[in-house]
Amino acid sequence: MFQTLLWHDAIAAFITLALALLWLRAIDAIAHRGWLEPKLSRKIVHIGTGPLFVLCWPLFSAAASARYFAALVPLSITAQFVAIGVGWLQDPAAVTAMTRAGNPREILRGPLYYGLVFVLCTICFWRTSPVGIVALMLMCGGDGLADIIGRRWGTRKLPFSPDKSWAGSAAMFGGSFAFAWGMLAWFGHLGLLALPLDETAGIVAAIALAATLVEALPFRDIDNLTLTGTAIVLGVWWL
Structure with missing residues (x-):
């Protein structure tokens, strides 16, 4: 039963991460093509990513470990933010969508804090x-x-x-x-x-x-x- 729950939560985390990345890449592409101004695309990412993630919480099991699987989703995305912000990863579309002035290091402020807050709230409070x-x-x-x-x-x-x-x-x-x-x-x-x-x-x-x-x-x-x-x-x- 424990192994079944682990697989259940691993699959739920994969689905949640896939949906979040699909949403983020869609907004990145729209902003990179100039269809949205950077300030607006940044806030659309801000408004939409979190609720999409929380709406996926019911996909996870009732196991105590489920919150940690869920927290891997914002943690993975936040790690990507850090990699882009410090220059380890080149992603012009993400920089356009998530910064005000096109400076990748901006991601190390607001977007980084955003991701860390999600990780902490998921682990500390979860859906209960x-x-x-x-x-x-x-x-x-x-x-x-x-x-x-x-x-x-x-x-x-x-x-x-x-x-x-x-x-x-x-x-x-x-x-x-x-x-x-x-x-x-x-x-x-x-x-x-x-x-x-x-x-x-x-x-x-x-x-x-x-x-x-x-x-x-x-x-x-x-x-x-x-x-x-x-x-x-x-x-x-x-x-």
């Missing part, structure tokens, strides 16, 4: 806890949409953070809540989480609001760490 799911969805849906909406409609800037806008912060809150609560509802529907969704909605909204305030602070390239850290602390406390 809502904490990791909420933190990851805030980072993906909230932070990603904040940048896209803020750049397009963020004419009114925050008084304490001139690079952030009211529109971006609104998108951060709305995207965070929608992605996090929606994913919790789906996992609850699958029977993987037992949560009263009406009560949970208020808690998720409070965590999303706190993360929105943290994201609005005038710090650069560390949002993936600060807002997820905030979500984890509050999630452990409230969820």
Whole structure:
């Protein structure tokens, strides 16, 4: 039985990795051809990769070791990011899609933090806890949409953070809540989480609001760490 579960989780990890790489390579190719500007493609990768990965969690078994097989997926992709960032691997399409100015070393900041957060949340919380799911969805849906909406409609800037806008912060809150609560509802529907969704909605909204305030602070390239850290602390406390 143990060997059967190992094979089950190995196959699930392979399928998850294949889907994630297919998604990433598709966005890389689109950006490399100039069909998407780099800043937009970077955030599309940011928004879409994480939820795709988390949606694959139900493919894994109930074995305690399943989380480690799942964590191999973001770990493998993060290792690729590091190889590109330090110059060990040449991948112009990935550089175009995931950097602002075309400098491969940019991948060693935001994208690297993104991958490491996924590895840690997968191992520490996995699908049996809502904490990791909420933190990851805030980072993906909230932070990603904040940048896209803020750049397009963020004419009114925050008084304490001139690079952030009211529109971006609104998108951060709305995207965070929608992605996090929606994913919790789906996992609850699958029977993987037992949560009263009406009560949970208020808690998720409070965590999303706190993360929105943290994201609005005038710090650069560390949002993936600060807002997820905030979500984890509050999630452990409230969820």
